[in-house]
Amino acid sequence: MLIEEISLFHNKMELLTPFETSIGIEFFEEHIIVKIDGEGLTGWGECVVEPTPSYSSETIKTAWHILSDFLIPSILNKNISNIDEYLKITSWIRGHRMAKAGVEAALWDLFAKAKGISLSDLLGGTQKEIMVGVSVGIKPDIKTLLDEIAGFINEGYRRIKLKIAPGRDIQFIKAVRKEFPDILFQVDANSSYELKQLDLLRQMDIYNLLLIEQPLGYEDIYEHSKLQRELKTPICLDESIRSLGDAKAALELGSCKNINIKPGRVGGYTESILIHDYCAAQNIPVWHGGMDESAIGRAGNIALASLPNFKLPADLSASNRYYKEDIAEPLFKLNKNGTINVPTGAGIGVEVDIKRLNKVTVFKKEFKA
Ligand code: OSB
Numbered sequence: 517m518l519i520e521e522i523s524l525f526h527n528k529m530e531l532l533t534p535f536e537t538s539i540g541i542e543f544f545e546e547h548i549i550v551k552i553d554g555e556g557l558t559g560w561g562e563c564v565v566e567p568t569p570s571y572s573s574e575t576i577k578t579a580w581h582i583l584s585d586f587l588i589p590s591i592l593n594k595n596i597s598n599i600d601e602y603l604k605i606t607s608w609i610r611g612h613r614m615a616k617a618g619v620e621a622a623l624w625d626l627f628a629k630a631k632g633i634s635l636s637d638l639l640g641g642t643q644k645e646i647m648v649g650v651s652v653g654i655k656p657d658i659k660t661l662l663d664e665i666a667g668f669i670n671e672g673y674r675r676i677k678l679k680i681a682p683g684r685d686i687q688f689i690k691a692v693r694k695e696f697p698d699i700l701f702q703v704d705a706n707s708s709y710e711l712k713q714l715d716l717l718r719q720m721d722i723y724n725l726l727l728i729e730q731p732l733g734y735e736d737i738y739e740h741s742k743l744q745r746e747l748k749t750p751i752c753l754d755e756s757i758r759s760l761g762d763a764k765a766a767l768e769l770g771s772c773k774n775i776n777i778k779p780g781r782v783g784g785y786t787e788s789i790l791i792h793d794y795c796a797a798q799n800i801p802v803w804h805g806g807m808d809e810s811a812i813g814r815a816g817n818i819a820l821a822s823l824p825n826f827k828l829p830a831d832l833s834a835s836n837r838y839y840k841e842d843i844a845e846p847l848f849k850l851n852k853n854g855t856i857n858v859p860t861g862a863g864i865g866v867e868v869d870i871k872r873l874n875k876v877t878v879f880k881k882e883f884k885a
């Protein structure tokens with residue numbers, strides 16, 4: 517496949533409701549959309565970097581730099597026949613996983629379209645619909661939180677994930693569990709606790725949580741192994757798992773009992789599949805995380821989440837959870853049983869709405885040979 521043109525779109529989309537986590541509060545999502553044209557076909561990917569280095573060390577600007585100055589020049593006007601070739605050409609570039617994953621995603625879409633098959637089929641997906649949940653931000657008070665969760669449960673969501681932080685934890689967890697005794701319920705700390713708060717973390721053990729996501733340091737694996745030994749509730753690592761190597765270390769050390777896979781965080785769909793397969797062989801379930809993607813990134817991620825060992829509900833909610841207007845059609849809808857259908861059309865299986873994409877684009881650059 518001759519790579520003839522690549523375009524980057526820095527987009528900014530307003531969230532329907534502000535999203536607060538232990539990291540901060542977001543009103544908008546800003547990502548970079550990657551478009552790759554070759555031989556009459558177009559592939560789309562989403563680079564899930566954010567404006568600030570608060571979740572990941574990458575930012576819109578670092579990714580733009582790595583994309584423009586290194587990744588794009590390595591493949592533009594070249595014949596790339598498969599993903600492994602792309603990975604080989606770019607393997608000298610260390611880190612910058614979100615930047616790499618954005619290009620890889622667009623190439624996967626392009627190659628699936630060239631074969632005329634869905635991305636799910638190309639990646640080895642087996643599930644036709646995936647179980648999804650919803651990630652709920654920190655709320656100012658318990659009533660607001662319970663009302664919001666009741667709304668999501670009414671819509672059909674079967675799993676709730678609540679963002680927590682020190683001081684915004686036990687009383688909220690307790691109230692949710694009391695109001696919704698049977699719901700699948702998990703929490704995400706985004707690295708806001710320390711091991712010395714063990715007594716506090718132990719209090720979470722009595723609420724029948726599905727898991728506690730990333731309680732300790734964002735690069736830590738060792739202290740999580742100490743914590744996991746003290747808790748009944750499974751720990752799930754998000755931020756700390758950036759590669760298959762990290763996943764191996766975490767599982768060998770007993771730092772977690774399941775793993776959240778975000779392709780952006782681990783450098784792309786290929787690394788995601790390696791982690792997925794390794795965990796499957798160890799009988800460790802994985803689940804798909806989210807970065808508040810637009811329908812472009814969401815479509816590809818839903819395809820990935822159709823692989824067989826994605827066994828816990830994903831942070832891939834319906835389009836109307838995030839945006840008033842999304843940038844691709846059809847929108848993702850929640851089925852009554854709490855699932856979302858895996859697209860069956862060629863590639864990511866959604867059509868990008870160029871007019872809407874342009875409307876939310878703050879800066880665009882085209883790279884031609
Ligand atoms: O920690 O899982 C996280 C969003 C941005 C950054 C980090 C996280 C999240 C979410 C959102 O929880 C999940 C979603 O996309 O629905």
Ligand code: MG
Pocket residue numbers: 704706729730754755805
């Ligand atoms: Mg998380």
